[in-house]
Structure formats: C-alpha cells, structure tokens
Amino acid sequence: QVQLVESGGGVVQAGGSLRLSCAASRRTLSSYAMGWFRQAPGKEREFVAVISWSGGSTYYADSVKGRFTISRDNAKNSVYLQMNSLKPEDTAIYSCAASPKTWAMRVVEYAYWGQGTQVTVSS
Secondary structure, X not given: OOEEEEEOOEEEEXXXXXXXXXXXXXXXXXXXXXXXXXXXXXOOOEEEEEEOOOOOOEEEOOOOOOOEEEEEEHHHOEEEEEEOOOOHHHOEEEXXXXXXXXXXXXXXXXXXXXXXXEEEEEO
C-alpha cells in the first residue's frame, strides 16, 4: 500500500507560479511511474503530466506543455510539479498518483492516489 500526500496548493494570480509536492509513505516510489491529474468543478479528472520511475522520461498534456514541469526525487520518495505562467483555467484540485506500469496516462492505470490539493488562479 502506498500513501500519497500532496502539498503546495493555494491561491495565486494569473501569471504566477506554484510548486506542488507529493510525498509517499509506507513504500518506496522508485518502482512506480508517477502522474499528476487535476479535476475542476463539474469536469472529469484529466491527465496533467507523468514521469517514469527513473525520471528519465516525462510527458505533458498539451494544455500545460511548456509551463509545467514534473520531477521526482526517489531518495526523498517525492514527486513535484512546478507550475509557471498559471492561468485561471488551471484552477482545479491537483492529485498525484502512482502506477505500477512503466508508463501510464489514464486514470485507470493508476493504483494509488493522494487526497489532492486545491490550486486557484485568479484573473
């Protein structure tokens, strides 16, 4: 069982930055692909970014490409999402998730989820 806890959310003005963190307990994350997802009110949960177990490969949704950066530190059992040039449409609850697959971008491919952290971008 992997427990994931996100932090770093908050309220920021458009154009600002936030850095989300996801810390794991009970099991090392080093063998999992890690992803970030977000869910806005009234919308489906959507993929944001994924990073391979080694950190050597990353992939982003088109909506965040060039603005967000996913990274991980397996020694600290943590994953991060640096969000720059934030827009009001980035407002959502952001959740990290762990997948036993080598690579995963679909919700159903992830086995463990954090509770989420709220990100609000004001215009």
